[in-house]
Amino acid sequence: MYPTYQIRFGRRDALTFTQVGHGQRGALSAEQVGTLDEPLLHYAFSKGIADWVERHNRYSTDEAVHALAAEGKSTDWTALVWGDSQARRRALKDLSYRLPCRPLLRFFYVYLWRMGVLDGQPGFDYAVLLSFYEYLIGLKRRERTRGEEGRDQDGGKETSA
Template structure:
């Protein structure tokens, strides 16, 4: 338990907008970190009040529709006092096990960043199977920035969602999982994925495969090369529900695989519609 006697020398950055249902639970588990900063996009609920109650730094952010979005804006403009930065969403909750492993890893490492693992919750239950969620969300300050995509307001998403941090050196991995506890309901899930789908279509159309695409991960390359094909949504469902054993998660596992399959069908249909219009 020695690791818990010292603050972890990491700045945690949490981008938010109207996260009163999630932010308190997230902040309550971050007492072991040296610095926590909440970056807000004009919340109209009680998000700021909750942040103030936790004594955490609060920064207002207003996006002008151009580069940079919220996470890169912080990386470019904020004066970090720690060597490491961890980006969390308001609905992500760390555990003592995660903090213990992270503290040990940072004490003796030459890597520039770490992949993080997550446990998704859907319909109020943890998903133990299906496609695993991983993100490169922890890295040394100055060693990585999120992909620069000059999107000219493809959507109102003012935060990097599918953009990936570009790290030039090999990353490590923290195996202890972070809980992804989004309890805002199916309606919000659908609304959010409609916005994501519109963004994905524009992103797909912007990729020039004749130029350097080494900054894309293998998963991104596979997705964007095949996302417009008729079989891709069915491939995702079969892979997630059967190959990755999502079927063992019961009804929530089926529902999650179903909605993600619907999401990829929506992307394909939007792509087909755009071709007709052009």
């Protein structure tokens, strides 16, 4: 999904990160961040597909929690136009949580819009995996919502179906 800018190098005492699903957010202003002249290669599948699925299962839980928290607070929609790249990206992500058919949209975005189709079978596989990741986020959001509703209706105890 090149180019996606994330802070990768720095002094430990000067950097702080917040884990947000699949990705970190650095607490630095744009003036404090530089870029490399060449891309940094990232091999997402270097440890195999099982490792990728395990990591994205964890990330989807974090994303579901974040999405539910974002529903409860107001989003700064002005960041879509006037925010820095990090604020704009977060606002877009919060907006995307509200879209119907999000997994299918992610597939089309990766496979067609970002030209994954040109990569043949690996591009198709990657688009399917990312849409599955989005599907997991939606499932976990609904599961958590149902769990909260079940506890609310039964005086703090979960109900079973």
